[in-house]
Amino acid sequence: MEYEFEVYGNTAPTTLEPDNTDPLAHIGNIARLADRHGFEGLLVYYQHETLDPWVTASAIMQQTARVTPLIALQPNSLPPFTAAKIVHSLVALYGRRVDLNLITGGNEGELRQVGDLVDHDGRFERALEYMSVLRALLTTNERLDHEGQHYAFRGLRTFTCLPPDHQPRIFVPGSSEAGRRVARAIGDVALTHPEPADRFAENFAKPRSGEIRLGVRFGIIARESDDEAWEAARARSTESRVGRLQVRLRKNSDSDHIRRMAHVAEEGELHDDVYWTGPYRNGRGYMPYLVGSYDRVAAYARRYLDCGARTILLGSMANEAEFEHVGIVLSRLRGADSANARATERLIS
Secondary structure, eight states: OOOOOEEEEEOOOOBOOTTOOOHHHHHHHHHHHHHHTTOSEEEEOOOTTBOOHHHHHHHHHHTOSSOEEEEEEOGGGSOHHHHHHHHHHHHHHHSSOOEEEEOSOSOHHHHHHTTOOOOHHHHHHHHHHHHHHHHHHHHOOSOEEEEOSSOEEEEEOOOOOOOGGGSOOEEEEOOSHHHHHHHHHHOSEEEEOOOSHHHHIIIIIGGGTTSSEEEEEEEEEEESSHHHHHHHHHHHOOOOHHHHHHHHHHTTOSOHHHHHHHHHHHHOSEETTTEEOHHHHTTSOSSOEEEEEHHHHHHHHHHHHHTTEEEEEEOOOOSHHHHHHHHHHHHHHTTOOOHHHHHHHHHHO
16 A cells, blocks of 8 residues: 655754854755755754754755745743744745644753743643644734633734645644643644554554544664664664663653653664664664664554554754665655666665
8 A cells, every 4th residue: 555645854953062163054955955855844953952943944944945844832932922923924934834843841951941840731731722822823813812821812913824825734742641632632743753663553543543644753774785774773873871871761751752762762772673762772862763674664664654644754864875765765665666766776876
């Protein structure tokens, strides 16, 4: 069976470190590669140590023709009327949609730094109210009266109405019941770092069957042979005592998907001969990687599509070669043994 699915990449966290001498060139290079390889969009991170996601999104749109920024939106970072103005401005300036990745937690230390003491389920409830206000501001220029638990507005008018084809799609990360409730209410894509395929089918996909579009987030390290792929994977990640301690701490996280991933990682580095938790175990990331030959990785990724996933959010790719390797997997995943796919393989080999 062939599936229609979309692919988002990510910019990788672009930090404020002094040795990051040319972040604009880095962002532009990744964005143009994503554009050239037909990606739907690029995730832009929100963390205290990274560049502002809204400014980064503008840089992506300025340097590409089609790529849609998927902007991490943390409700505690700016009020909904400000977010509405920025979304509207980006659409007006570049003539295309931006998407929003509605984050509610993730980095508990950063939440404490800004005095955000709302608990896990409370943050999802706040996010629901936040997006309800933001949606209203993006769909009408009429005055808004709103009285809620977290926000109150009287006669608010921002002139930020967008046409339907420029409305942002809302991604809701998380696997808890609170996250599921918010995704059903205001989301377009329910997104998670998936467990191994069989467990994902039982714990995440099956309970959400028939709800909204499912998205999975993983990295891909693929080569012509399994041995070549694992050589590349091992070069990226080495065992770390600090990483192992982080895994133990993450088992107590208030984030459901982080806890799930921590248990999977502690059970073992490798599952099903493809699903690799090495970077997670070593403190180098939050997502699993699929590692192996092009065919093996495509076959395993297809199991997530079999479960109903129709959006794939990939891990970082730093250069043309990595985009090409991933492109071969995606071509095989789409069932497209086309002349273009074979031409790409000849270029790599």
